[in-house]
Amino acid sequence: MPILPLSIPKNLDKHFYNREKDLKKIKHYLNALNEDISEQILVTGLRGVGKTYLLKKLLKELPDNILVAYIDISKIYGNQRGKINEELIMHSLLDSMNHALRGEEDVLSGIYHKINDFLVKRRMEKYDFKEAGSILGIAVPETRDNYEKLSHFVMKFPQKVVDASEGAIKGFVIVVDEFQLLGELENPNSFFWLIRSYTQDQDNVSYIFTGSISKTSEIVEMINGGNGAFGGRMIQVNVDPFTREETEGYLAEKVGEISFTQDGLERFYGCTRGVPAIINSFCNTLSSGETYDAAKIKKTFFEKMDQITVMWIRIWGTLNEKEKEIMIQIAENGPQSWSELEKSVEFSRMTFTKYLDVLKNRGIVTFGAESKYEIADRMLEGWIKHKKEVDGYYPP
Numbered sequence: 553m554p555i556l557p558l559s560i561p562k563n564l565d566k567h568f569y570n571r572e573k574d575l576k577k578i579k580h581y582l583n584a585l586n587e588d589i590s591e592q593i594l595v596t597g598l599r600g601v602g603k604t605y606l607l608k609k610l611l612k613e614l615p616d617n618i619l620v621a622y623i624d625i626s627k628i629y630g631n632q633r634g635k636i637n638e639e640l641i642m643h644s645l646l647d648s649m650n651h652a653l654r655g656e657e658d659v660l661s662g663i664y665h666k667i668n669d670f671l672v673k674r675r676m677e678k679y680d681f682k683e684a685g686s687i688l689g690i691a692v693p694e695t696r697d698n699y700e701k702l703s704h705f706v707m708k709f710p711q712k713v714v715d716a717s718e719g720a721i722k723g724f725v726i727v728v729d730e731f732q733l734l735g736e737l738e739n740p741n742s743f744f745w746l747i748r749s750y751t752q753d754q755d756n757v758s759y760i761f762t763g764s765i766s767k768t769s770e771i772v773e774m775i776n777g778g779n780g781a782f783g784g785r786m787i788q789v790n791v792d793p794f795t796r797e798e799t800e801g802y803l804a805e806k807v808g809e810i811s812f813t814q815d816g817l818e819r820f821y822g823c824t825r826g827v828p829a830i831i832n833s834f835c836n837t838l839s840s841g842e843t844y845d846a847a848k849i850k851k852t853f854f855e856k857m858d859q860i861t862v863m864w865i866r867i868w869g870t871l872n873e874k875e876k877e878i879m880i881q882i883a884e885n886g887p888q889s890w891s892e893l894e895k896s897v898e899f900s901r902m903t904f905t906k907y908l909d910v911l912k913n914r915g916i917v918t919f920g921a922e923s924k925y926e927i928a929d930r931m932l933e934g935w936i937k938h939k940k941e942v943d944g945y946y947p948p
């Protein structure tokens with residue numbers, strides 16, 4: 553049985569397939585930092601399609617004079633049990649930006665230690681930083697609850713680092729992964745506007761926002777639509793699933809020991825729709841000695857569904873009862889308008905609104921064609937229905 557990674561492997565190069573075009577495109581925009589031109593980038597695509605893997609690979613290949621900070625909002629969200637706020641995001645940003653300075657020398661090493669000290673103190677209950685004054689010429693917030701000063705500090709920080717490095721550093725790339733969860737902030741719009749207002753004067757700082765959402769989703773509109781903070785100036789890159797040919801090429805290169813008939817391959821592609829995360833978990837249920845035709849693929853798919861959809865089952869496990877009920881309603885009755893859906897659930901309108909928003913912000917439910925809410929992923933929907941069919945009840 554082959555073993556393909558279900559999360560991002562430590563050895564980034566070993567398992568990585570293709571994506572030459574996407575890599576080249578994004579690198580091109582980041583390289584402009586060397587010319588003091590900073591592009592802001594938005595990377596969208598289905599969950600499991602390989603956005604994070606692509607970006608990690610790309611960041612690793614950037615030259616040493618470009619610093620990289622990375623935060624994953626879904627991790628922060630998970631750690632905080634769904635309660636995120638602006639201050640927390642700013643704190644995480646500063647933490648990860650400062651992390652990028654680790655191991656640097658001279659001036660930057662000095663900054664690193666100062667910021668580290670600052671972050672440690674901030675984390676403590678009795679925060680008081682009155683003696684600090686300023687770092688890099690930016691005022692340091694004296695008290696814990698001074699969000700304005702903190703955000704000013706954090707937003708200014710990356711460009712100041714580049715300036716202070718006297719030519720050693722040419723750019724700062726900041727990745728905000730699963731950014732659609734920022735929709736859970738009290739006012740996501742103003743958060744995006746804040747970032748936009750600083751980036752427009754910074755020639756050496758590129759933000760990459762990436763999320764498991766479609767390129768037409770509401771949050772994309774909010775950040776980069778005509779009336780959005782970036783007003784269409786962000787460069788949008790959508791990471792597509794592997795094509796039929798790429799899927800075949802991937803299988804041949806990574807798991808050549810599994811053989812498929814032509815219609816078996818077709819069926820495999822139909823089941824996975826070219827999503828690498830699903831391809832990998834499906835492959836891990838197949839055996840090396842066998843030849844898979846369409847019938848065998850279909851049989852395995854239904855028998856091993858829990859293993860193949862593990863990415864979604866993990867997410868299912870994080871939903872609460874109410875969120876699950878909403879999901880089940882949509883799976884049972886198909887795409888529905890807000891009021892149809894609201895009528896079909898048992899709980900209050902306020903609760904319903906709250907949890908539907910959470911599902912939307914997490915990229916699990918989408919507000920799609922004809923203003924109806926639907927399940928974001930066909931495989932997740934298929935799995936919910938399949939469970940009902942074989943077990944007689946919906947997954948708990």
Ligand SMILES: Nc1ncnc2c1ncn2[C@@H]1O[C@H](COP(=O)(O)OP(=O)(O)O)[C@@H](O)[C@H]1O
Pocket residue numbers: 556557558559560561567568569570571597598599600601602603604605606764828829830832
């Ligand atoms: N280009 C690729 N080559 C090989 N495997 C990939 C590729 N892209 C994604 N994968 C596999 O799919 C999984 C999901 O990728 P990930 O980057 O986490 O998706 P996303 O961030 O879009 O949700 C990864 O753990 C990896 O095993």
Ligand SMILES: [Mg+2]
Pocket residue numbers: 603604605729
């Ligand atoms: Mg990801």
